[in-house]
Amino acid sequence: VELLDRYLQAVRFWLPKNQKQDVPAELLEEVRSQIEEREAELGRPLTDADLEVILKRWGNPILVAGRYLPKEYLIGPALFPIYKLLLKAALLYYFVPWLVVWICITVFDSGYRATQVGVSAVAALKPLFVTSLCGFAFITIAFALLDRFQAKSRFLEKWDPGKLPALRRANEISRCNSAAEAAWFVFLALWWVDAVRFPAIPGIHIALAPALSQSFRWPVLLLMAASAALAFVNTVRPWWSNGRAGVRLAINGFGLILAVLMLNAAPWVEVTSATANAADIARWINLNVGFLFLIYAMSFLLRGIQDFLRVLGKPPISSRAIDILTGA
Amino acid sequence: VYRVACSVCSTAYGVRYMSINADLFENVRLELRRGSLIVAVLAQLRAEHYGYALRKALADHGMEIDENTLYPLLRRLEAQGLLISQWREEDKRNKRFYRLSSDGKLILKQLLDEWQNINSSLNRIVKKEGARGTSRSLLAGS
Numbered sequence: 508v509e510l511l512d513r514y515l516q517a518v519r520f521w522l523p524k525n526q527k528q529d530v531p532a533e534l535l536e537e538v539r540s541q542i543e544e545r546e547a548e549l550g551r552p553l554t555d556a557d558l559e560v561i562l563k564r565w566g567n568p569i570l571v572a573g574r575y576l577p578k579e580y581l582i583g584p585a586l587f588p589i590y591k592l593l594l595k596a597a598l599l600y601y602f603v604p605w606l607v608v609w610i611c612i613t614v615f616d617s618g619y620r621a622t623q624v625g626v627s628a629v630a631a632l633k634p635l636f637v638t639s640l641c642g643f644a645f646i647t648i649a650f651a652l653l654d655r656f657q658a659k660s661r662f663l664e665k666w667d668p669g670k671l672p673a674l675r676r677a678n679e680i681s682r683c684n685s686a687a688e689a690a691w692f693v694f695l696a697l698w699w700v701d702a703v704r705f706p707a708i709p710g711i712h713i714a715l716a717p718a719l720s721q722s723f724r725w726p727v728l729l730l731m732a733a734s735a736a737l738a739f740v741n742t743v744r745p746w747w748s749n750g751r752a753g754v755r756l757a758i759n760g761f762g763l764i765l766a767v768l769m770l771n772a773a774p775w776v777e778v779t780s781a782t783a784n785a786a787d788i789a790r791w792i793n794l795n796v797g798f799l800f801l802i803y804a805m806s807f808l809l810r811g812i813q814d815f816l817r818v819l820g821k822p823p824i825s826s827r828a829i830d831i832l833t834g835a
Numbered sequence: 836v837y838r839v840a841c842s843v844c845s846t847a848y849g850v851r852y853m854s855i856n857a858d859l860f861e862n863v864r865l866e867l868r869r870g871s872l873i874v875a876v877l878a879q880l881r882a883e884h885y886g887y888a889l890r891k892a893l894a895d896h897g898m899e900i901d902e903n904t905l906y907p908l909l910r911r912l913e914a915q916g917l918l919i920s921q922w923r924e925e926d927k928r929n930k931r932f933y934r935l936s937s938d939g940k941l942i943l944k945q946l947l948d949e950w951q952n953i954n955s956s957l958n959r960i961v962k963k964e965g966a967r968g969t970s971r972s973l974l975a976g977s
Contacts, residue, residue, distance in 0.1 A: 530906070533886060533931050537902050540887035566903060574907040 510555055511538060514562050521572035530575055538565075582650045585663055590650040597642055599828060604805075605635050608797040612773055619773075619790070677822045678747040685741040692735035699728055711780040711788065718772045726765055733758050752817035759811040766804035773797065809833050872900060874950055876908060877935060877943040880918060885930040909933055917942055 515531040522530055541561055542553055549557075565571060582590050609632065613620050657663055697703040714720075737755055744751075769775070775796045778789035810833045813823040875898045879889060886906060893900055912918045917939035921932050935943065 526910075529931075530910075532929065533906060534902075536885070536928060536930055537887050537890075537906070539928070571903055574903055575910060 510558050510562070511535070514565075514568060517568035518572045521569050522575060526575055530572075534571075538562075580654065582647070583654050583658070585657060586650055586654050590646065593646055593650075594643070596828070597639075597646070600802075601642070602635070602639050604798055604801050608794060608801050609635070611770060611801070612794065612797055675825065677825070678817065680741045680745040680747060682742055682745045685738045685745065689735050689738035689742060692731045692738060696728060696731040696735065699724075699731065711778060711785070713788075713792065714777050716772075716775050716777050719769065719775050722772070723765065723769060726761075730758065730762050730765060734762075747814075747817050749818055749820065752814040756811055756814035756818060759807045759814060763804060763807040763811060766800050766807060770797065770800050770804065775800075806833055871950075872898070872904070872908065873912070874943070874946050876900075876905070876912065877917065877939060877946065880933050880935045880939070881943075883932050883934040885925070885932045889933065912939070 515535060518534065519527050519531050538561065542558070545557065545561070546553055553561075613628075694703065698705075737751070737758065740751065774789065774793045776789060776792045778785045778792065780788065809829050813829065813833060816823045875893055875896075876889070879892055879896075884892060886902070886909065889909075890900060890902065890905055909918065909920075913920055913933070917936055918933050919936045919939075922929055923932055924930075
């Protein structure tokens with residue numbers, strides 16, 4: 508009997524206040540009836556072991572009590588797919604590249620590697636984990652609030668079929684994207700040849716490392732000029748032809764080789780400062796530049812795969828993640 | 836050795852397939868039963884019962900239901916106003932007796948009509964598909 512009381516006490520703990528007396532009393536009556544039935548079958552009083560068998564069949568108290576509770580979600584099934592997509596995007600476009608860049612720098616930069624021993628390595632990764640955790644918490648809280656709002660306002664049910672996105676055409680090129688791409692490559696080329704300069708930070712001089720600015724000067728300029736020219740043509744003729752897909756495949760291949768070579772040429776930036784800690788600033792900037800190179804490398808690779816398929820006359824892979832990375 | 840390996844692989848695949856199949860059937864069966872249980876409980880509670888007696892009465896009619904499903908369902912139906920409950924002493928023990936409320940009687944009538952409609956539709960669909968299957972197999976035989 509003590510075992511039964513302990514079981515009901517455990518069930519009671521998880522029940523809502525207004526059911527704490529009622530439900531256990533009803534369950535007690537059910538168990539008593541089951542005990543009587545079993546005793547009649549066996550022709551003897553039940554032992555604790557027999558009672559354990561009955562309670563085991565009833566299940567864990569938390570599960571038993573859970574059936575009396577209303578179904579509650581932190582993020583309900585209506586918004587969960589969007590929440591999951593956002594978390595995946597954050598993982599794919601922030602966490603993974605950051606970690607890969609850090610691993611690359613640690614592997615290829617012997618000077619940096621020497622400083623990353625024991626606690627220092629953990630300390631270097633601390634910002635990544637703190638930012639990721641904060642990002643995860645922020646997204647989760649935002650969606651939990653949105654879910655409550657959706658439950659009241661039902662805003663997802665108010666929709667207009669006319670506003671659905673246009674049908675995706677695999678070989679269509681967005682004119683807006685091409686124009687922005689052309690402008691970006693022209694700006695980047697001007698910056699690369701020192702025709703445009705970013706505003707200087709007082710007391711700190713930031714410059715590209717000679718290994719990058721001198722050895723890669725002409726190949727990078729060629730890549731930017733070719734990309735800008737292709738983007739101009741795409742703005743005027745906004746669809747992929749086999750020929751143009753082939754040209755971009757060649758540009759992407761060249762870009763991928765350059766990005767990999769540049770990733771190996773770390774450190775990419777030199778910082779000199781009389782006041783601030785130049786080494787820390789340089790490390791921070793190099794980490795971000797590495798991150799950019801890696802994104803570029805991934806973008807070149809994915810564009811290459813898509814263009815290769817177009818050249819073969821096959822439809823490119825349809826994926827939202829690839830679209831974001833390739834700028835399609 | 837090759838034959839033994841193949842036979843072990845196919846047996847393992849067969850066992851796994853059967854287990855997946857059994858799980859799948861169990862899931863679909865539970866979904867099918869869920870709605871029917873509500874109708875069965877409401878219909879049985881046209882006469883007053885307490886929990887254990889209700890479970891036994893349903894089991895006697897071939898509708899087994901475990902306590903972890905029945906009691907929360909009774910609470911839910913009572914909260915929806917379809918059942919009325921009352922604590923009463925019987926055989927020197929406190930028991931909670933349930934019976935159908937007036938709203939419950941109305942809903943049960945509608946549910947039974949709906950169940951009849953679904954049943955006849957299903958019968959027509961199953962018979963039609965059965966007839967097609969038979970004619971197809973006859974054609975294949977000829």
